[in-house]
Amino acid sequence: MEGARTHNLREVSVRLPKHRLTVFTGVSGSGKSSLAFDTVAAEAERLVTGAFPAFVRNRLPQHPAADVDRVDGLVFTTTVDQRRFTGNARSTVGTASDTAPLLRLLFSRIGRPGAGFSPAYSFNDPAGMCPGCEGLGTVDDIDLGRLLDRSRSLHGGAVDFPAFAPGTYRWKRLVHSGIVDPGVPLAELPEDALDTLLHARDLPLTSPGPAYPGHGRFDGVLPRLRDSYLRRTPTRLTREERLALERVVTRRTCPECEGTRLHAAARASLVRGRSIADWSALPVRDLREVAAAVDDPSVAPLLRALRERLDALEAVGLGHLSLSRGSSTLSGGEAQRVRLVRHLGSALSDACYVLDEPSTGLHPHDVHRLLGLLAGLRDAHNTVLVVEHDPVFVLGADHVVELGPGSGAEGGRVCFEGPPTALDGSGTATARALNTPIRFRQHLRTPHGSVAITGARRHNLRGVDVHVPLGVLTAVSGVAGSGKSTLVAEELPHRHPEFHVVGQGPLHGGVRSTPATVLGVAEPLRRAFGRASGLALSWFSANGRGACPQCGGKGVIVTDLAFLDDVRTTCEACGGTRFAPTALTATLHGHTIADVLAMPPAQAAAVLDQAPDAQRRLRWMERVGLGHMAIGRGLDTLSGGERQRLLLARHLAAAGDPGNLRLVLDEPTAGLHGQDVERFLGLCDELVDGGATVVVVEHDLRVIARADHVIDVGPGAGEDGGRIVYAGAPAGLPSVTASVTGRYLPAPRSAEARR
Structure with a gap:
């Protein structure tokens, strides 16, 4: 490959060996995924798609040519990423x-x-x-008492659900059906007429209004709700619809x-x-x-x-799951490993597999086994490309490509290429991380009290009793499925609501949501442009007048291929900026609104010199390890770890005084390079020294060793877990024979073990 320029890549030229396991590493935002996924995999998929007849091609996702001068030797390539499974209730x-x-x-x-x-x-x-x-x-049903306001008429909004609000398409069906008088409150309607309005299915109408569709068939309120929201899971729900469903739908196990x-x-x-x-x-x-x-x-x-x-x-570390477990309940890392299982043992050879941080969510014990499986995939005459930070993967690879030296505009270059044995003397960020030994915290902070969890039996917990210290950094460790998250991300905030959980779940928001909107920076940004240009603020919103008329402010044209994934192509009218030409004529310090949204937080903060609160929020974004990310990047492109750190930045920005914070972070180092982990630990130290209580669910041994207190859950997963194996200073964990985590920590010096 020669001259790759995808995203932040700077004329990258590399030779990737076939039938080998190659790891792409580097600090977060250095360009690893841009090279492995957006260049190699995307170009291979584009070329394979081009080999099909036109009829088939038109029904497959379309990819533009990769921004690279030359790439050859490509083979059939499949990607195994960390996208969560969709909300299909029938998938397990x-x-x-x-x-x-x-x-x-x-x-x-x-x-x-x-x-x-x-x-x-x-x-x-x-x-x-x-x-x-x-x-x-499960059997879902609709609570009529919550759905209907019988004191109101149809004109007055008697059906309390967004899809039936006055003026909507479905509301017009009810009003013009001729079944009931739309101006009479439901409580005053004849019982048989109300029953028809609510329960009829495919009913031929005798006297519909002239505005009713010509087919003259009517479905009542409940059949329409069941067909649209209960019998299938809608791919897109508005916030109002989601809240309304939570309010009116009851669910119970099928008797x-x-x-x-x-x-x-x-x-x-x-x-x-x-x-x-x-x-x-x-x-x-x-x-x-x-x-x-x-x-x-x-x-x-x-x-x-x-x-x-x-x-x-x-x-692959999923032995604690059952085959009946709903696939939509899996984390991104678990979903990726389930997909990987489908490829293991395949009769295909001379194929290329591209994986995105497959060790995410895995205990060190499971990482070694996963590496062995990928080595088996390689030994079946396949090429395996892995984007990874885990030292086990980096040292166990046949070939390593490190991108960097920094992130964003400071990355995109090849810092190292060769066998892992040659990394030691390269002086790169990865080499420094590998050469830095795991050290236990020298001076443990003294907690100022504790909170108790007693008799916890949620999921696989076995009547757990444990104390969580306050005012210190606590790490909760254990193999995947041992009950860590259940204990502190579910049970702890349930017993002690003052604890705020920051996990890796999806961020609520539409396709136009960005870090700027999540952090509350978008509105100050629009005000700044409005003052500078004299235009109305809505011109600087991709959801308002400023939206590109061609793509509606999305920046992409989405083609629905029904049974296949949607195809997304960059909007040619706005070039992906999402804004109309009028909005792009205005500038602030020489930058358009699209320019600022494409900036990382530090650069954007410099432009917003008249908005100190927005600058403060952007600084938090940088401090949590997202300094390389454009503030206008779509939320749907963020990994689970990036979403979590963005939520953490929002929470820290809103909290103001860290002394009152009690945080639970679920695997916060997911997707972080060793250099970035050190930065994250520095942030944790700053918060705790300011009076906060921070509890992290973690597999990273560096985080566990640097904690003030560790709670190890296990000893195994599922039914073999759910117990407290150890609680105390991290240096004491290696001496606990029942602890799987302790086996991977270095033996401490005697003075450390006594602390």
Whole structure:
């Protein structure tokens, strides 16, 4: 590859060896993903797509040519990123990992009594789904008392739901149906007419108004709500719709199938005394033992394939999950590893796999096993490209490419390329991080009290009793699935609401939301441009008059391909800036609104010299490790770790005095280079020294060693976890034989261990 210029890459030229495991590393924002995903993978996918006939190409995602002078030697490439699974209620770990079809086939062959062919064991097929819940496992219904205001008429907004608000499309259907008088309060309507208005389905109307559609068929309020919001999960919900659904919808376990989703015949069919629902509810590590105990020569190949798939799930650190677990409940890292399992053992060879930080959310114990699996993928004559920070991956790779030396405009260059053994003398940021030993905190801070959690039994917790100290940095460690997040991200704030949890969940906001809007900087920015130009403030909003008329302020044109992912292409009218020409004629200190939104926080703060509060908020964005990010970047492009640090910046900016803060951070170093981890630890020290209490759920050994107090949860995952293995000074953890985390920490000096 020669002359790659994607995003911040600076004429990058590299040679990537085939049939090898190559790790792209470097500080956050240095250009790793731009090189691996947005150049190599995107160009390979574009070329493969171009080989299909035009009819097929028009139904596949379209990619522009990568900004690179020359790239050759590309092969079929697939990406395994950290996108969460969609909110499809029918998707589970079993279906997403392609394990469920094997299980269904097994039961269709040897289950007794037999229920039929494999579709009879599928909750996604009419032959196998429970008729009561249609294979969802839960029954949703609508609380009419919360949905209707019977003192009002239809004209007065009697149906209290956004889709039926006065003036909406569905409201007009009700008003013009001729079923009831829209000016009469619901409480005064005849009971049969109100019942028809609420419950009718595909009813031929006798006297609809002239504004009613010509087909003259009517669906009542409840069928329309169920069809649009309950029977399927809408891909896009407004905030008002989401809040309204939470208010009017009640959900309970299906009484007919007891949540198993399956028809009675499938539930009655057993293998070794267990139904397919029982098999699916077991943690993967327990299911492996159950499957291993089945000895039936007639299904030997099928059992071998099932065991291999279960072994792979265990090996990537997902042994605590059950196959019935909803895929939408998985974190980004867990979702990526489920996708990875589908590729392991594939008969394909000479393919290229590109992975985005697969160690995210993994304990060091599991990272070694994951590396072994990727090495097996490489040994099957494939090329594996991994964007990673974890030292185990960097040192275990065949080839390393480090981007940097800094982030954003200060990155985008190749600082090192070669075998990991040559990194030691390179002097790069990665070399310095690898050469810095893990050290325990020398002087532990003294807590000023504690809060207690007693008898905690949420999820897999086993009656846990623990004290969380105040005024210090506490690290909560343990293998993935041991119960760490349950203990301090769920149970702790439930018992002590003053603790604020900053996790990696999706940020609420539309496609136009940016760090500037999340931090509350967008409005001061618009005011500054308004003062400088004399134009109305709405001209400087991509949601207002200033929106590009071609793309509606999105910056991209989105093409819906129905069953495929949406195709997003940069808007040619605005060049992706999202603004109309009038908005782009105004300048502030020589910069347009689009220019400022493309700036990192420090540069944008300098432009907003008349808005000190906005400058303060932008400084927090830089301090949490997002100094390389454009303040106008779309939220949908942020990783889980970036979203979390943006939320942390917002919370710190709003709090003002850190002395009153009690924070729980769930894996805050996800996606951070070792150099950035040190910076994050410096921020934690600053907050704690100012009086704050900070609790972090972490796998990073540097963070655990630098804490004042550690709570180790385990010893294993799932049913094998949920207990307190150790609570005390980090230096004492390596001597605890039951602690998996302790095995990966260095043995402390005796003086440290006594502290």
